[in-house]
Each structure stands twice: as structure tokens, then as C-alpha cells.
Amino acid sequence: MKSIIRLIWFDLKQELHPPVWIVMEWVVFAVQLGIYGALMSRLVTQMDDYLQFYAIGYVIMITFDIGSHTGRQFVEHAHEGRLPYLLSLPIPRWKLYLSVALQGGFELALLLIVPLFVTLSIIGNLTALSVTSAVATLFWLGFGVSGLMLALSFIAFRSADVYTAIVTALSTLIIRFSTVFYPLMFLPSSYANVAIFSPLTYGSDLVRLLLGFDPSVLVDPRIAVAVLTALAVGTLGLGSFLLRG
């Protein structure tokens, strides 16, 4: 365990000296929520609490971005020569892989702490259990996205261009065709048919359910738990397998 913490901290401490990019993400969140979110909530009349819906959606998007960032960072490390060095250290491969995923988790925690606090404050009237389970869902989703991007990152060892094209296309599809910013029931059927394949649909709806949103506009939570679990376990397992090879 010590070696995993050491690996994570070695990189993470650099990102905190000074933590400019984290603070900037918080500022962007505040601006996005205060201006865009507030205006949109006036325009969306079919929902009473669109600002809350939007705030959670934005938190989910940050979670996705950090997961993607973890995968991209892995590719950059490979191209910069850092990966061969790490692979030559006396650390089992699975620990190395876990440390990459966990580092993504810690970065996620740092980035989310303020946006999540603000979002929960807007929603209000929450129990400790609902907040804890919502946070756990976010991390589970974050692991899943990290795993997906890490598994995809192995494409980059053959072609960085193909990797960039795939990740860009996938990110666009996963975010836009999902329930991150709009409920499934309001989507046109052609959109909805695609959105049910996006992991963000299940992540965002499960978090909303745990934070007390109306279940009738959300996807089935049992399916959401199953999809997120399959994503995290499947993609992290696949990435770990590819790294061993």
C-alpha cells in the first residue's frame, strides 16, 4: 500500500504547488452555474428545479473530464518516457495501474469538493446517507470512465492520432447523448435510444435519485448500479490485463 501512496503523492503534490488549475475549475463551475445554469432554469419551465438538475449534470461532467484526463495523462507519460521508467520499478503492474486510477480519484475529489458542496447546498434537506452514497456513485463512475480511457489509451501506443480521434468522438457522444443535462423522458426517441448506452446517463440519474429527485424522470436505479459496476470492473480489469501484456 505504501508504494501506491508514494506513487500517487509524487505526482499529486506537484499539482498542488500551487493548485491553480483546481481553483480555476471551481471558478468555471461557479460562473457556469451562476450565469448559464440560472438563465437556463428560467427558460426550462417543464421542471421546477432545473438549476439543481443542471448543477448535478455539471458535477457529472467534471467527473467525466477527470476520468478522461487520467487516460490522456497515461498516454502522455508513455510518450514522454515516464511510463518505461515506472514499468522498470520494483512495483507489481497491478499496483502501478491502481495508483494511476486512484490518482484520478484523488484529483476528482479535489476538483469536486467545492462544486459538490455548492450543489448539495442548493438542493438542501439531505441526509448523510444520501450524500455519502451519491459521492460513492460519483467515484464509481469516475473509476469507470478512467478505466475506459486507460483501456483505450493502449490504442495510442500504436497511433496517437487514432486514439485522439476515438476519444474525442466518444466523449462527444457520451456527454451529449446522455441525461447529464436533460431527463431521458424529455428526449426525442432517436436521442433517447442512444442515450441509454451512455454510462453518464446511469451515473447522473443514480446520483439524482440518491439526492431526492423524482424517480419517474430517471432511469431504473438497479440497472444504473449494474451498468456502473460493469463499467468500472470491466474497463479497469481490461486495462490491467493490457498493461500486463
Place this chain on the structure above:
Amino acid sequence: MVAIETKGLTKLYGKTKALKGLDFTLNEGEIMVLLGPNGSGKTTLLLILATVLKPTSGTANVMGFDVVKHPTQVRQILGIAFQEARGFWRHKPMEILRFHATVCGVPKSKREALMEQILKDLELWDARGKLFMHLSGGQAKRLEVAKLLVQRPRLAIFDEPSSQVDLRGKRIIWDHIRKLRDDGSTVLVATNEVREAEYLADRITILDQGQNVVCQTVQRLKDSIAGGDIVELEVEAPKDNNIIEELSKIEGTYRVVASNENQLRAYVSMAEAWVPKMTNLCYQKNTRVLSVRVTEPSLDDVFLHFTGRVLGATTN
């Protein structure tokens, strides 16, 4: 004891064969230099031994551990200084070195003193607080080498350890590598620099196009070139007109030519054995030898002899 043994080691990158059934052995406690041009497979071999790459076929054992079946045990035994010192752009040399030493299990009680000593020896002490991205190429390379000098692994692998380093720095690095061997480590060095190979090697393996061409001590490699040693003789005007013919009969003589009336040039194998026989013969023939100058073949000559190509050429 054998430190490294590879049998039929092959590595393919797509259709390109980087290693072609390489058989290679390194004994414990020696410095083995892998000498070969760019593209000869040196770095690929080192990366397979360090478990960074997997071989396509064949086997490689490090201190008895198979690199594919027991990679973690292998990595606990060896350390590698890479050809390109890259990676931690926003870290400082002291932090990088401390991280490496800690992960590689250097005891805390020795760590700081050892790091200070090595950084001072490699003239990096003043740069210890700079960001890695602000180091010069030579400083970054010395830092890469410093990692292994602090780690002191049982098997130390250096990939072109003194490239980009100035002459003074090269000598410092080479002396440290030799000291590492003297302190009990086994050392494998890959280089295409003849001077580096000559200074460091207990034995040299010449790699060419992914194959082991020859493996010997430096002296034996040089001696293995028929007529590779050149002995220049200055003699008093020979009383025996057949002296050239007589000298040509000495065992190991390739040919003898007269540069002028008093000067002869003999192309021989193993000059150290040939010269005493020559002096005996001249004494018997009453021919006084005024001076003897022996020139050995260089490793460039050795490489040319075994591969038919010059060392600076790139393998395609």
C-alpha cells in the same frame, strides 16, 4: 554464477526484427559492454531484461528469474538508466532521486547522505533545486545515471550512460560505474562509443542487426584480428639480407614490409608474443634493434573486422 542468460531471444516490432534469436550470457561481477551501431538491438535487449518489453519468443533469465514469468522479482534485482532521461518535467533532481531511492528500497538511514554524495560527485549538487525541465541535456543524463548509483542494484543496466555528457563528466561516470562493479554489482552497458567500451569493459559483446556477433575481452577481440597488431621496428642496417623472410616465419606474422632500409613494419597477431621472438631472432642474426613501437587495432577495427561495417553506420 550467470547473471543474465538469453536463449533464442527474438523481438518483433511489426515486421521489423529488432532481435533475431539472440544468445547472450553475462557473468556475475563483471562489466559487459554491448557494442553496436544504432538500430542493432541494444536498447530492445535492455528493455526486455528490465521487463518493460516482452520478447516475441525465446527466453531471458536474470539471476535465475525468467523475465516473463517472474517480472517483479527481476525488477527487484536490477536497475536501469535509460538512454533518454525524460519524464518528470516539473520535479526537481533531489525529489526525483529521493523518490527513486525510496521506491527501490534504499534504507532511510543511508539515503540522504548517499544522494548528497552522488549529486556532488556528478556535479549536480548546485542544480538539485532546479526543475527537471530546466536542466541541460548533460545534467539530465547525469541525473539518470545518479539514480542507479544511489540504488546500487545487484544488476545495473546503463543505456549509453555518457552520451550528451562532456569529457570530464564522462570520466566521472565511468569511474563510478567501475566502482559499482568493484562494490559487487554486475553491470551491463550498451554503447556505440568505442572509448566508453574500452574504458569500462571486462568483456564486450558486439551486436549487429539483432544478433550476437562475438563476445570476448577487449584484448582477445583485438588479438583475434589476424595481422591486426602493427609492430614498427627500427634496426641497424641488416647484416642478414634475409631478415624480412626470417621475421615472416615467426608464428603469428601476417606480413612484413620494409618502409625503408632501417625500418620494418610487421602486421602480426598478438604483438606481445611476437616481439620477444623477434628480438631473439634479431639477436641470433646479429641485427641490433634500435626501437620497437606496437600499435593495437582499435575497437572500430574490431567492429569492422567482425561485421564488415563501420561502427558509426546505422543498421537498417
